[in-house]
Every structure is written in structure tokens, then in C-alpha cells.
Amino acid sequence: MTDDISIRIPANLLPADGRFGCGPTRVRDETLGDLAGIGSSYMGTSHRRTTVRAMVGRVRQGLADLYDLPDGYEVVLGNGGATGFWDAATFGLIERASQHLAFGEFSSKFARAVAGAPHLEPPQVIEAVPGTHPLPVPSDGIDLYALTHNETSTGVTMPVKRVEAAGLTVVDATSAAGGIPVAPEEFDVYYFSPQKAFGGDGGLFVALCSPRAIERIERIATSGRWIPPFLSLSSAVSNSRKDQTYNTPALATIFMLAHSLEWINQQGGFAWVSERCARNASILYGWAEAHPMAYPFVSDPSIRSQVTATIDFERPVSGDHLAATLRANGVVDTESYRKLGRNQLRIGIWPTIPPSDVEALVACLDYVIEQTLD
């Protein structure tokens, strides 16, 4: 067992592209090329004028098409990413009390944001150990149920089912959106940032909102509660209806999201995405199950993520050493989520990643493990 990272992986084993991170994720070369291509006719122009507003319109249309949004559902955009949306929801979506399913770093963070709000009751938090997920418990007095479709820190995907209760079902879909299908009837709000499965860039939040959610947003906005203007979901709704955002967005982010959406829709939407991600997942989990020193961290196969795969290793194989060696060979961002504290790799297997690259990654892992154990 060695811990030096001087192992050189033969070039013929390496993936065509070495980006396997869980966010920001691999951006397609076509997206970057086309962004450079439209260059000066788009970047550096006013977000209040047709050029940029038409791009926002393409994002909204692309999402309505991909999700087959029912009548009355709206695509709402704003600045601040998913983290910004948590604060916006704390002010503008939770009426009095929320329930949060906490099963990893991201799902816990929304609950922590809510816990500090003086205008709300302390949130109800239902926890489950990492590698599993809890289920919501319909309760009187809860007006918002906070679910996380894919817990990026652990690689667990939970089913998105509307909670049979009076409250809204609000889903953090940051790493699921674009990679895992969902039925819009099952949520009131499905929100995400574009730098995960969509292979875009950060800074923006997108929220698919049901008519009930829009009604809630408007009711709280006119209730007299103080809401910081930047975090107002009501202004996000009214600006989005005009294909704009409240303040200046990153124009490249909007272009990249529109580009990815149109690419995914052209490939066949979720039927195509799901098959591709399932194929990537089966290569990786299948490899881990067959390997004597590796195994999938999530023991229940039905909740293993098809976009963020977590693989545990038996000592003396070291996840940290594997990740460092891969990095030294240009294969980056396979490190595990630090706070989870496992002997693990976490690998992004997004729609932007072709199965051939996942096969190559597995060959690289075999090679490095063999060299290390020699």
C-alpha cells in the first residue's frame, strides 16, 4: 500500500473528459463553444431587452416542455441559487410552520435557515441516517413540507410524492432536476440551481410552481410581513412573467441553461435522460458490487442515486488516495463529501457524461487500485 500519487494512468484508459464533480458539474464543450459563438451579440447586453429576455423565455419554455407542466404551473427565476431560495421561502412561502426531511448536508441546511426566523415557529425536523431517507408525516399545523429529491451529499434519491395534507409539498431538486424524472402533480414547488444535472452554471434559482404555491406567495406578500426586497418571491413571480429577474442575472448562466434544456429536449427529454443516467449508474454500482474492495454506500438499490454515486472502499484501499491520484491524472472532483467522513468516492454521473467515460473511469479505478495494492 502506497500513498504517493505518482501513479501514471495509461492515456488509453483515461476518459475523454475528466470532470466527474457533483457541482459545478461537467459543462458540455458544445455549450461553451456556442456561448463563445454568440459572444458579443448576447453577453454584455441589457437584461431588460429582447435579446436576453428571449433567452429567459427559452429557459421557461424549455422547462415547461421537459416537465410537461400542467396549466397554471409557472416557471419562476431569481438570483441566489438554491441557497437563496431557502431564505426566500423562509420569508415568502412558509406561513407559520414547516416540516423538513433531513438526511444529509443539503436537506439539513434549509431547516437550519428556517430555525433562525423570528416570524416562524421552530421547524419540525425528521431525520434519517445518511444513506437512507425519512418520509414526511402529515401533521396539523404544518403548512410546508420540505423534501429533497436527491441528497447530493450522500447519493440518496427519495420518491417525490405529494404529502396528503393541507401544506405545500416543496422539493429541493437541485441535483435531481434534469437527471431524475418527476410528475409535476406531485409537487407545489420544485426548485433547483442550474450547475448540477443541467450542466449549467451557478447563481440562479429556478422554481417550478403550482397554482397553490403562487397563491401562497401572493397571500404572504400582501399580508404585511416584512420581506427583504431581494428575497421577495412575489417579485420573482412578476418579473419571471416578463422573462426577467428582479436584479441583474449572470447572462452566461441563462444561456447555458437554455442550451442544456434544448439539447436534452432534442435527445428525447426524460425518457432519454433517465436511460442514460441509469446506464451510467449501473456501470458504476455494478463495478462496485463486483469488486472485492468496493461497495455502494447506499445499501438499498431502489434509493441509489442515478446522478451522484457514492462508493465505499475497504482498507487498505483509500478513497482519498484514489481521488488524489485520479486528480493528478486529470480526472477531477471524485472526492467524497467531507462531512460524511467515509472512506468513499462520490462521482457525478450526469446526463452530460457519456457512458463511455464512466466505463473509462472504472478502468482507471481498477488500474490505480491494482498499482496501489502491489
Ligand SMILES: *Cc1c(COP(=O)(O)O)cnc(C)c1O
Ligand atoms: C448544490 C445543492 C444546493 C446548493 O445549491 P447552490 O446553488 O450552491 O445554492 C442545495 N441543495 C442541493 C440538494 C444541492 O445539491
